[in-house]
Amino acid sequence: xxxxxxxxxxxxxxxxxxxxxxxxxxxxxxxxxxxxxxxxxxxxxxxxxxxxxxxxxxxxxxxxxxxxxxxxxxxxxxxxxxxxxxxxxxxxxxxxxxxxxxxxxxxxxxxxxxxxxxxxxxxxxxxxxxxxxxxxxxxxxxxxxxxxxxxxxxxxxxxxxxxxxxxxxxxxxxxxxxxxxxxxxxxxxxxxxxxxxxxxxxxxxxxxxxxxxxxxxxxxxxxxxxxxxxxxxxxxxxxxxxxxxxxxxxxxxxxxxxxxxxxxxxxxxxxxxxxxxxxxxxxxxxxxxxxxxxxxxxxxxxxxxxxxxxxxxxxxxxxxxxxxxxxxxxxxxxxxxxxxxxxxxxxxxxxxxxxxxxxxxxxxxxxxxxxxxxxxxxxxxxxxxxxxxxxxxxxxxxxxxxxxxxxxxxxxxxxxxxxxxxxxxxxxxxxxxxxxxxxxxxxxxxxxxxxxxxxxxxxxxxxxxx
Numbered sequence: 001x002x003x004x005x006x007x008x009x010x011x012x013x014x015x016x017x018x019x020x021x022x023x024x025x026x027x028x029x030x031x032x033x034x035x036x037x038x039x040x041x042x043x044x045x046x047x048x049x050x051x052x053x054x055x056x057x058x059x060x061x062x063x064x065x066x067x068x069x070x071x072x073x074x075x076x077x078x079x080x081x082x083x084x085x086x087x088x089x090x091x092x093x094x095x096x097x098x099x100x101x102x103x104x105x106x107x108x109x110x111x112x113x114x115x116x117x118x119x120x121x122x123x124x125x126x127x128x129x130x131x132x133x134x135x136x137x138x139x140x141x142x143x144x145x146x147x148x149x150x151x152x153x154x155x156x157x158x159x160x161x162x163x164x165x166x167x168x169x170x171x172x173x174x175x176x177x178x179x180x181x182x183x184x185x186x187x188x189x190x191x192x193x194x195x196x197x198x199x200x201x202x203x204x205x206x207x208x209x210x211x212x213x214x215x216x217x218x219x220x221x222x223x224x225x226x227x228x229x230x231x232x233x234x235x236x237x238x239x240x241x242x243x244x245x246x247x248x249x250x251x252x253x254x255x256x257x258x259x260x261x262x263x264x265x266x267x268x269x270x271x272x273x274x275x276x277x278x279x280x281x282x283x284x285x286x287x288x289x290x291x292x293x294x295x296x297x298x299x300x301x302x303x304x305x306x307x308x309x310x311x312x313x314x315x316x317x318x319x320x321x322x323x324x325x326x327x328x329x330x331x332x333x334x335x336x337x338x339x340x341x342x343x344x345x346x347x348x349x350x351x352x353x354x355x356x357x358x359x360x361x362x363x364x365x366x367x368x369x370x371x372x373x374x375x376x377x378x379x380x381x382x383x384x385x386x387x388x389x390x391x392x393x394x395x396x397x398x399x400x401x402x403x404x405x406x407x408x409x410x411x412x413x414x415x416x417x418x419x420x421x422x423x424x425x426x427x428x429x430x431x432x433x434x435x436x437x438x439x440x441x442x443x444x445x446x447x448x449x450x451x452x453x454x455x456x457x458x459x460x461x462x463x464x465x466x
Contacts, residue, residue: 015189016131017140020124021147022182023087027117029151030094030175031056032310033159035288036299037168044168045103048422049289049433053222053413056285058107060409061218062114063121064402069207071122071394072254076202079123079130084186086119091179098172121402126394129382138323141382142375145317149371152310156303163299203254206246210254213239214403222410223417255396256389265384266393269333269377270400272454276337276373277404279344279447280366282412284309286437287359293425293433294352308360309367316371323376330380334455336373340366341448348441352434377455408444415440 034041034055042052074082093112100106125144132140162170217236223229247253260267284306291302320332343366350359378397385393419436420429 013131015185016128017143019083019182019186019190020128021144022178022185023083023120023124024144024147025151026090026175026178026182027121027151028148028310029155029159030171031059032152032155032284032306033162033171034168035285036156036159036303036306037163037171038285038288039292040163040168040299041106042424045106047103047424049416049420049425050413050422051103052289053285053409053416054107055103055110057218057222057406057409057413058110059114059117060402060406061215062111063118064114064218064399064406065211065214066115066118067122067399067402068210068255068396070119071126071396071398072202072207074123074126075389078192079127080186080190080192082119083123083127084183086116086123087179087183087186089116090120091176091183092116094172094176094179098169098176118398118402121398122394125378125382125398129394130387134383138375138379141378142317142320145371145375145378146314148374149310149314149317153307153314156305156307156310157300160298160300160303201252203247203250203252206243206250206254209239209243209246213237213243218403218406218410221407222413224414259385259393259396263384265380268454269381269384270397272333272337272373272451273377273381273397274400274404274407275447275451275454276340276370276377277401278407278411279404279444279451280340280370281405281408282440283344283347283366283408283444285409286412286440287363289425289433290350290437294430305356305359306363309363309370312364312367313371313374316368317375320372320375330376330455332376333373333380334452336369336371336376337448337451337455339369339372341369341445341452343367343369344441344445344448348438348445350434350437350441352430373455411443412440415443 038052038055041047041055042049047055070082070086090113093109093116096109097106097113100109125141128140128144159171162168162174213236215236216232216239220229220232220234220236224233244257247255247257260270287306288302291297291305292299297305320336323332343362343364346362346365347359381397382393415436416433419432419439423429425433
């Protein structure tokens, strides 16, 4: 009888694990697929290289803006509820992207897609971690991170095939359908959380200042060195300083900024995540354009090359999470960042005649390092805080990732703006595009070098006994 009860009790957790892994799968699948479809999208809507970057950046911007507020709402009103609303909204906004009629409408629909994605991302990791016992935390984190990399691995193959055979809109159709299936699974198989007694008020002032400030900072940074962009960037920085001051005085802050000053492990782990994503995310974007515009590949062929990185990520992340339950995760994270740095260093030598073997080797090394870093670093973050603020901690980490991705794309956009201006990529400016690509990879290598020392600076962390 005891065994039967134990087995039946595991079913809801198994379904919850499927839901969180599926939602973790969707975001990178979409992102990598869209990167491969950018050439086709750009040609249909007559977009410049910088314009194409905003198809990706608009999604990242809105996601980064709303992650922290939605993480706090999940803590206050229930993570399952916010997750479900997010997945339903994500499905609808994705469907709107599939019927976009010009570049502006696509970017606007991508902004809405990012908002609902923030509802998913800020709560799914917190929901799964709060449901499993501490000794299994590394395992479930590893499985969810692996789902991210499986999505990234399949996207170049499936996304490339869909783009070449059915057009870029088919990617959005399929993702919208998969999102509907996940929402049905939540409603029918994942139990509702116990009713939450809301004792705190939501911090509307802090949330508003945060959203406006990070919007100005990210948009301004991507448009540098235009004078208006410099002003926006400075206003964004000033706004974030104001946000910190507001949160320090707030009785129920949307983001407990004291965690960063009082919890050194939490602070450094989050900064490490930001740097890791800032130094790697736009690499796929740049290489996708390189393979298609410089080497003349179609989307599917480019995808078969780019798959080297996420496949290696998925393989390594599947055991690095478990390993972080047994070994000091700060050493694993630092080693992963160092390996990523070496992979990026290799890719700085790219030119118009670089062999595909050389590129694949660089991507595989980068993927190995990224996979070794992510799961242990996530384990460090979530193990350094109390269970009642898992949603806020998860959303903070996700915000750092999204902000890192956004800065990564902003660096790429800025580089292309400096070398190409507002031109479309064409045979006459390929040398300038190569210079832009090399500059981006050099900056990423330097950032990773800094990230290695930040990862080593974290002291040893034990799992929270909550």
